[in-house]
Amino acid sequence: MNTVSYGLPYVGSKNLIAEQIIDLIPSCKHFYDLFGGGGAITHCAVLSGKWDTVHYNDFDGQTVEYFQKALDGKWDTSHIYSRSDFHDLKEINPFVNYVWSFQCKGGTYFIGEEREASKPLEELADEYVRARIERVKAVGSIPANKVVVTNKSYDKVNVKHNSVIYVDPPYVDTLDYRIGGIDYDKFYDFCEHSKTLVFISSYWLPSDRFIPIRSFVKKNGFTKSACVEKVFIPKCQFNLYVRKCE
Numbered sequence: 452m453n454t455v456s457y458g459l460p461y462v463g464s465k466n467l468i469a470e471q472i473i474d475l476i477p478s479c480k481h482f483y484d485l486f487g488g489g490g491a492i493t494h495c496a497v498l499s500g501k502w503d504t505v506h507y508n509d510f511d512g513q514t515v516e517y518f519q520k521a522l523d524g525k526w527d528t529s530h531i532y533s534r535s536d537f538h539d540l541k542e543i544n545p546f547v548n549y550v551w552s553f554q555c556k557g558g559t560y561f562i563g564e565e566r567e568a569s570k571p572l573e574e575l576a577d578e579y580v581r582a583r584i585e586r587v588k589a590v591g592s593i594p595a596n597k598v599v600v601t602n603k604s605y606d607k608v609n610v611k612h613n614s615v616i617y618v619d620p621p622y623v624d625t626l627d628y629r630i631g632g633i634d635y636d637k638f639y640d641f642c643e644h645s646k647t648l649v650f651i652s653s654y655w656l657p658s659d660r661f662i663p664i665r666s667f668v669k670k671n672g673f674t675k676s677a678c679v680e681k682v683f684i685p686k687c688q689f690n691l692y693v694r695k696c697e
């Protein structure tokens with residue numbers, strides 16, 4: 452179990468298994484986190500010291516702004532945002548939209564109106580939001596010169612020589628992200644045709660094309676339910692993977 456929290460509060464965060472994932476991936480010069488989201492894997496990759504540069508990328512501009520400004524320590528983490536502040540700001544301020552929302556999914560205030568009426572807002576914020584804010588501050592302590600941030604589709608990122616790639620795409624049919632689902636056939640082709648070793652987080656991938664190299668029982672931080680999540684590599688990269696791990 453991690454002793455440190457990694458990345459921002461974000462739906463689908465790999466915070467709880469970040470260290471185990473990073474342990475699986477061989478070190479070299481560059482690490483690419485192509486579906487970066489809240490940046491749990493980027494954060495853990497930087498702290499591991501296994502790569503000279505860690506490249507964070509996400510297609511959603513709001514998510515990238517959330518991560519970049521956290522890295523730069525630019526969010527106002529001291530203000531208590533009321534329900535009306537939240538609704539005024541959620542479209543233009545990703546920190547408010549995620550940190551001050553229900554289950555960090557964005558769009559809905561972190562607490563229902565009935566519960567809000569039961570206690571002062573400061574107390575509720577301490578109970579539900581304080582730990583999230585500490586995670587935002589922790590991202591601000593990553594050495595920013597170790598991270599390169601981009602806002603592209605995963606297949607448009609220019610991957611340098613001497614790299615490894617990690618991908619954590621949205622699950623099939625998920626409605627959790629502002630950016631719609633991806634074309635999975637195209638994604639599978641991208642992984643198989645990559646000359647760079649690719650590590651893929653997923654519950655399932657087609658077994659004729661991918662092999663799992665590790666399984667994790669992952670607890671949902673919100674619902675506390677458990678599920679088995681895997682890290683896969685393309686079958687055609689197996690020999691490359693074995694060589695790089697020697």
Ligand SMILES: C[S@@+](CC[C@H](N)C(=O)[O-])C[C@H]1O[C@@H](n2cnc3c(N)ncnc32)[C@H](O)[C@@H]1O
Pocket residue numbers: 458461462463464465466485486487488489490491492508509510511514603604605606619620621622628629630631632633
């Ligand atoms: C499962 S989340 C990643 C969570 C991340 N690993 C973390 O620990 O916080 C998937 C991310 O993929 C992003 N995304 C969706 N389509 C994308 C694309 N075509 N290229 C890059 N990122 C994309 C979403 O915006 C979302 O942030």
